[in-house]
Amino acid sequence: MKHISPLDPDLLLIGVEDTDVEGAELGTGKITRLLKTVLPAGAEMVGVVRHQFLMVPEIPYTSWNSPACAIVRLSDPGLLPRIAEATRTHVRALASEGSDPGICLSLVRDVSSEVMAHGVDCRRRVLTQADAIRIGKGLILEGLGGDNGGIIGALGAVGLTAHGWCGRFIEVSALEGRPLDNSVAELAACGVRLAVMERDAPPPLDEDRVVVADQFRPVLLGGMPVLMVHEAAPGRWETKPWPKRKP
Structure with a gap:
């Protein structure tokens, strides 16, 4: 049975953040878990991790300031562009009107120590979109609506998941059923x-x-x-x- 290996460099991480508003039926965690329904053949969802970031008045968040990160196993790294497009379409379709969604995609091997540090910093201080854009250069990091503020947490979710020592799984595919x-x-x-x-x-x-x-x-x-x-x-x-x- 396929499962997550410790810091497997070939795993794909998909960070998603700020996709809902107060009272929305679908929160960021559910939207991220549903990514498995749109992944192309050769891409297998193996888990989704929820992270908890800083909650202070200076940071706009819906309820818990908790992004999610999907962990995906690829048969071919060349699938990345197709998965990125599927993720864009999926998040745009399900994100609440008035939200500020952001996504980040990266193979574990391409996550730098600076991106990991950004994830840790999301738990302890206020960061800006400029910080995320600078640190996430070279990765797929995109805002998909509103003020695009979700890019900060999407990058942070990827960084913390690659770091490997923080977060709670809200799905492990091998445990389903x-x-x-x-x-x-x-x-x-x-x-x-x-x-x-x-x-x-x-x-x-x-x-x-x-x-x-x-x-x-x-x-x-x-x-x-x-x-x-x-x-x-x-x-x-x-x-x-x-x-x-x-x-």
């Missing part, structure tokens, strides 16, 4: 690792069971989807439910 009770070996075959939260817990064995509390929401650690688990009983590991976000 799987039950919430799996063996460690079954999850490993899907490319999902475990991180044990107890100090003195033993290492999980292949035959151990892993029970997910509500839904699969691994975090991005070391370029891979990782489930944070605790030992519920010998041979049994559990995740804790994600806390509800305050409106």
Whole structure:
């Protein structure tokens, strides 16, 4: 089964940001997940990561200032222009009227340390479109409407995903349709690792069971989807439910 490899340089990252307005039915995360429906043959969506950026009055955002980044496996890097066009059309069609959508596309190997640093900076200070344009030079970075402000977060989402140590998966394609009770070996075959939260817990064995509390929401650690688990009983590991976000 195909899955995400740690910092695989041939993966394509597609950052999307600022596609909705208050009350919109489709937020940025859903629009990014739906990219899988428009990818050409030879391009396979393997995951979508949500990032959380700085929330201050100086930054316009709808609710959470959270861009998304699709991770796509390509059979041929020559597909990039077709995927870029499909992404433009898709985001333009689904973005809310009055939003300021932006997209960024790059292979992992083309993401510079400066772009990664831009992603980290999106979490701690106010940045401008001029910053994004300067730092993202050479990548596909485009505003698709409004004031084009989404390019800042789209570039940041690509940078943080390539960085590999920040973000929460809102989709891992290899986990679709799987039950919430799996063996460690079954999850490993899907490319999902475990991180044990107890100090003195033993290492999980292949035959151990892993029970997910509500839904699969691994975090991005070391370029891979990782489930944070605790030992519920010998041979049994559990995740804790994600806390509800305050409106």
